[in-house]
Amino acid sequence: MLIAHLSDPHVRPDGELYQGVVDSNAQFAAAIAHVNALDPRPDLVLLSGDLVDHGQADEYAMLTRLLASLDVPVLAIPGNHDEREAFRRAFAGHSWLPAQGPIDYAVGDRGPVRVVAVDVTLPGLHHGAMSEEGAAWLDRVLAAEPSRPTIVMMHQPPFDTGIPYMDPYSCREGQRLSAVLARHKQVERLLCGHVHRVMQLRFGGTTLCTAPSTTTTIALQLRPDARPASYIEPSAMLLHHWQEGTGLITHFVPIGTFPGPYPFA
Template identity: 45%
Template sequence: MLIAHISDTHLTPPGQRLAGRIDSAAQLACAVRTIQALDVAPDCVLATGDLTDRGETEAYAVLRSTLAALPMPVYAIPGNHDRREAMRQAFGDCAWMPSKIGAPLCYEVRLGELVLIALDTLVEGEDHGMLGEAQLGWLEERLVAAAPRPVIVMLHHPPVDSGIAIMDSMKLIDCDRFGEIVSRHPNIERVLCGHLHRAMHVRWRGTVVSVPSSTVEQVQLTFAADAPLATLQEPPGLQLHYWAPGQGLVSHNVPIGDFAGPFFY
């Protein structure tokens, strides 16, 4: 099982640029080409939120048309820049998308030996994330039902600090409750997140939290407590997660773009 993981694509309507300077659709198309160029095609693609920058219907249409070039299924969740009902409508033809208006966009999918549990941390109008007691209860039920199969949980907002103070101020606010549940289920192989706009891996609550680079731009890496939010045009990236039976999930950070090589030795 090979899983591609993209995040924070920040699509805008046609003719608009992200922050007035970045063609996020072209950046996503480049990510798609990077996935297409892999010598072994991933079994699926996970997109962990901030799919659009402002949640416009037209931006979701650009997202869907760009991702349509991928032959494998794409499973997506919202981030704080998304709009729940616009996303529900945009992915309404996907079997995994919950159809009930107003309900969280959380769902479960079997991925071979693995179980994917997708969570919705969107609090519309806010930068931070929250799951809420109802969704946390649903998560616990699904984890009990999934055991002993290995589980991947994906959500947009990381439940951990990164050391980048401005980003840590807008993380998952009910991370302690989420962490209590995660600690009770050792079959959680990985927690996959977005939001950070930087690649990060950290051990947490008996599992590992992984975040890929954004496909557009990266948050400045600074550990100064009073540093403002700033971004850099560092290389975009994605992650590949390879399920090795008997060993677990092996993760690789993959830069997005066209590079010289390969040079064989």
């Protein structure tokens, strides 16, 4: 099973640039075209939040136009830049979408790997939180299929990255999430967005992996007095490949056209 993982496209209204600098719409369109051209084509696409930049109706209209060209089924969660009800309207008709409340759901009919989405966003705030109710829901859902390989997807990562201008906006109460995951050994990955960088660490007895943004890369600055900064680096995505007997392999995939292929390896 192949699962493409895109994150943080920050789609803007038609003709407007992200932060007045970056054509995030064109970059997301290029990412979609890249997914469509993969051979073999992925079975599923995950979108781990911040699909639009300001939660506006015209941004979601643009997102819908862009996603119409995607030839692969999609699962999505909101991020702190999304607006939950506008998100719900944009994905109306998708069977996985809950009718009300947080965008929490589980999908297990797309292949051998089950996907559990957890909405940790807090409307109007940039940080997230793992609530007692959310942790209890996740515990029940994971307990329902204890032997099924599973991916858990959320937006804000539940740890401090060391980047001082990102850590105030992490997912708080991460110890609740860690305790739940530690009870469920079938969880192959905890996937997050939000930080516009690839990071990996052990968390809750599994591997946590954050996705790059299709739009910008947040600067890796570890000094406590560092000021917010980003770069326009090549867009990228993750590709998660499940193989029976091996498990889940995660690949970093730059998006674009590069010199090659050359006849050597």
